[in-house]
Amino acid sequence: MPTDADAGLLEPVPGNAGVPQPVPPGRGPQPYLPLSTAETQNLRGQHAGFASRFTAFIVDCAVSVGVFMLILSAASFAASVLTGSSIHWSRASTWVVVAFFAWEFLYYEYFWTTSGKTPGMFLLGVQVVGQDGSSVGTRRGLLRTLAFPLSFLLLGLGFLGILLEHDRRALHDLIAGTAVVYCWDAQEARLRSLARGGGRKP
Amino acid sequence: MESIAQGVAQRVIDLVIEALDMNALIARIDLNIVLSRVDLDHLVHRIDLNQVLEQVDLNQIVDRIDMNKLLAQVDINQIVSRIDVESLVKNTDLGAIVVSSSGTLATEAVDLGRSHAVSMDDTIARWASRIRRNHAGRAQPPELPSTPEEP
Numbered sequence: 001m002p003t004d005a006d007a008g009l010l011e012p013v014p015g016n017a018g019v020p021q022p023v024p025p026g027r028g029p030q031p032y033l034p035l036s037t038a039e040t041q042n043l044r045g046q047h048a049g050f051a052s053r054f055t056a057f058i059v060d061c062a063v064s065v066g067v068f069m070l071i072l073s074a075a076s077f078a079a080s081v082l083t084g085s086s087i088h089w090s091r092a093s094t095w096v097v098v099a100f101f102a103w104e105f106l107y108y109e110y111f112w113t114t115s116g117k118t119p120g121m122f123l124l125g126v127q128v129v130g131q132d133g134s135s136v137g138t139r140r141g142l143l144r145t146l147a148f149p150l151s152f153l154l155l156g157l158g159f160l161g162i163l164l165e166h167d168r169r170a171l172h173d174l175i176a177g178t179a180v181v182y183c184w185d186a187q188e189a190r191l192r193s194l195a196r197g198g199g200r201k202p
Numbered sequence: 203m204e205s206i207a208q209g210v211a212q213r214v215i216d217l218v219i220e221a222l223d224m225n226a227l228i229a230r231i232d233l234n235i236v237l238s239r240v241d242l243d244h245l246v247h248r249i250d251l252n253q254v255l256e257q258v259d260l261n262q263i264v265d266r267i268d269m270n271k272l273l274a275q276v277d278i279n280q281i282v283s284r285i286d287v288e289s290l291v292k293n294t295d296l297g298a299i300v301v302s303s304s305g306t307l308a309t310e311a312v313d314l315g316r317s318h319a320v321s322m323d324d325t326i327a328r329w330a331s332r333i334r335r336n337h338a339g340r341a342q343p344p345e346l347p348s349t350p351e352e353p
Contacts, residue, residue: 052320163326189316192309194288
């Protein structure tokens with residue numbers, strides 16, 4: 001697994017990840033990564049774009065919902081063992097809804113506060129940092145988690161900043177004073193791809 | 203008789219050499235003139251460098267080198283920047299070493315996913331940038347240049 005940088009070492013760089021440069025054809029084995037050398041060199045620390053962040057969010061949804069369902073199943077199983085009667089959870093139950101939102105809050109708050117990246121973000125190689133590149137910290141992590149639903153509640157308009165703003169910050173980023181940056185070593189990945197990319201097409 | 207003559211000559215030469223002040227003699231020699239008369243190329247051609255190097259104890263020489271001082275004068279960044287790392291990885295076993303040290307199927311999949319996501323980020327950013335430009339254009343149309351139309 002590629003190593004990720006510590007939050008404190010990252011400095012967000014405004015702008016896009018770079019202009020894609022096609023690899024000239026017919027120059028020996030081609031890497032399978034679609035990124036060029038120029039792109040990989042300066043990727044770390046740049047503001048992450050919509051696709052990376054959205055994919056990370058989808059992964060997080062799957063993970064958090066999956067774990068939540070596991071917890072409910074474990075609780076149901078424990079109840080059936082201890083009391084002899086199993087619990088049937090319903091989506092319409094207020095308790096389940098409250099527990100779900102509480103769980104989601106804990107999930108994001110814990111990961112953003114401690115490491116700046118949720119499992120989905122870790123997978124996609126992006127990380128939440130302070131807008132100055134410092135680590136998120138408890139206060140900003142908490143604030144970001146509280147402001148996160150706001151971006152949804154405004155009919156998703158809170159996310160427009162990722163598409164339109166120069167520094168790709170959503171509404172909850174602006175409120176919490178955070179930014180999301182790439183934290184994976186693309187250059188190392190490209191070297192790995194070159195090393196094993198013999199005969200493959202990009 | 204001959205041996206006596208040789209002995210005398212030897213003795214005379216020794217006495218002359220002892221009497222000579224070699225330092226004073228060397229000081230009087232203009233080495234530049236001497237060296238200008240020497241065909242150094244011819245001299246170098248006659249030297250068997252392999253034989254000379256065989257007699258040199260390289261370990262002893264290396265031991266006498268202050269590596270820290272030497273490396274302090276070397277600009278490593280400049281050297282590294284001159285290396286084509288990609289062709290090095292492609293053409294040597296270094297690639298296999300890189301793969302064996304860190305490569306797994308999972309890593310490959312993660313690298314691939316991440317790089318595709320970054321490519322999509324770029325594509326989306328370009329679309330957004332184009333839309334923004336168009337929007338700005340509608341709000342305030344740019345002035346057309348009054349250059350004559352080319353045939």
